[in-house]
Amino acid sequence: METEFTPFASLLGGGIIGLSAVVLLATQGRIAGISGIVSRILPPSVDKAGLPRDHISDWSAARGTALVCLNWSCACSNGFKQWVAISHRWFAGRVWCGHGEWLHKRPWRMRYLARISAVDCCNHDIYGHCLCDCFCFATCPGGLRTCVYSAHSLQVFCLGWDLFCLEWRTPQKFRTSLICLAHGIPALLS
Amino acid sequence: MGGAIMVTMPGFWLVQKRKTPLFHDVFHLPTRTDFDARLVVGAATFGIGWGLGGFCPGPALTSLLLAASGTLFFVPAMLVGIVIAKYTAAPLPKTLAV
Secondary structure, three states, rough: OOOOHHHHHHHHHHHHHHHHHHHHHHHHHHHOOHHHHHOOOOOOOOOOOEEEEEEEEHHHHHHHHHHHHHHHHHHHHHHHHHHHHHHHHHHHHHHHHHHHHHHOHHHHOHHHOOOOOOOHHHHHEEEEHHHHHHHHHHOOHHHHHHHHHHHHHHHHHHHHHHHHHHHOHHHHHHHHHHHHHHHHHHHOOO | HHHHHHHHHHHHHHHHOOOOOOOOOEEEEOOOOOOOOHHHHHHHHHHHHHHHOOOOOHHHHHHHOOOOOHHHHHHHHHHHHHHHHHHOOOOOEEEEEE
């Protein structure tokens, strides 16, 4: 397939990809290799493959990648300005989610949160996305609102899967996971 | 690729000055620096697949969301290949927490 030679756009695109790799390393401590990320969410599980058990980070990385992919597809179909607007709201969501992960990773700083488990961390993530959805419904115009809502629904779906994998034996968590999975289905179909 | 390297080289250098990532406890970075047959065969297989399919995994997944026709065959085949590799390969940890 013959493609047009676009040196500046290509350089800018490469720079953005590089920036995303740096952000992933700075926030999650992981290398942005998409085949590795995809590999981690496929069977057999990380335990059976002899890799360190690290569901939350793996899923976070996978979710981040899914969102980057979604953002790129929005960029292709709707133009750069909308992509920037979506990324900015996505970033706000990640900051909130990062806060949830921070609470989970550093319970010693807040003793009353010492009982926070990985599942509660997922819950923080879900609250963050619900908050972002409300914010987006209040501020975004129609088409963009659909894009942002789909992005967050996709993340809530992933979180539901997290919950299901980690705590399916607990009835309350099992119900929550089903609700999250149901919430995300329209995003997967859209 | 040049654009990405120009950002990642100084970016990775700066990030690794930190003891831990912002939202995680450790950096998961490759620790092996040697060449072995597994690395060479794996890289060659990856390249052959890329050449035959015309996609590498990242663009294939993003193109899937745009319903590009080639990816509808390429991505399922890639996922099957990854699962087969995980079931058949020896369970060696590829990264260690540093």
